């Protein structure tokens with residue numbers, strides 16, 4: 001479970017003055033459901049996901065992951081959470097096996113348990129053929145599978161994907177969408193960000209739409225569809241964004 005309550009974050013300094021990236025956001029992601037954070041570029045998605053993943057602190061508001069407060073119990077939160085971003089990379093010289101061992105140890109897993117986790121993930125993501133090859137010599141799709149396995153090494157109950165399909169071809173993107181469905185079947189809490197409505201309609205049970213750091217929609221995907229005014233969901237997404245701009249003006 002992820003509970004986000006009235007979170008605010010403003011970037012200060014850096015030459016561009018103040019940027020109010022997240023402005024009073026609240027929602028709840030339930031176990032066994034997939035929650036999508038949909039928004040255009042610069043709407044605050046990454047900022048919020050970094051706060052949820054303990055990589056950044058909010059100015060105001062609270063976030064709980066698996067019942068733990070991200071500000072006060074960061075280490076505990078990280079035990080329950082896997083975080084994958086589209087910009088994540090692998091150390092070129094380390095093999096997938098070495099990466100998995102390294103990240104497993106970082107999560108406090110060792111010995112027989114670590115060996116068992118690595119062999120389960122090797123099977124699930126078909127890493128066997130290149131498990132000991134330096135990562136610099138893997139294809140994009142192979143690297144992506146290793147990064148997913150690395151994210152899941154500690155079998156987290158909560159999984160967060162930040163624009164994780166960016167730059168992937170259809171097969172690699174499909175592997176990721178299959179994984180998201182698999183996580184839901186296993187009863188995990190899944191939160192993913194995207195700027196693509198098609199990914200939301202393929203995967204999400206619940207959705208919030210971000211614009212300029214504020215929520216212009218929060219509810220189930222079914223309700224979004226049933227309240228739709230425009231003929232396509234893509235047009236409905238644009239309508240929700242532009243009506244918020246009009247309201248702000």
Ligand SMILES: Nc1ncnc2c1ncn2[C@@H]1O[C@H](COP(=O)(O)OP(=O)(O)OP(=O)(O)O)[C@@H](O)[C@H]1O
Pocket residue numbers: 011012014019020021039040041042043044045046047048195
């Ligand atoms: N470190 C930073 N310093 C100053 N401003 C920042 C910083 N990081 C992000 N911003 C600004 O905060 C706003 C929200 O950015 P964020 O990256 O959270 O959005 P996003 O929805 O993830 O965008 P994208 O889809 O392009 O990745 C943007 O206006 C961005 O320029």
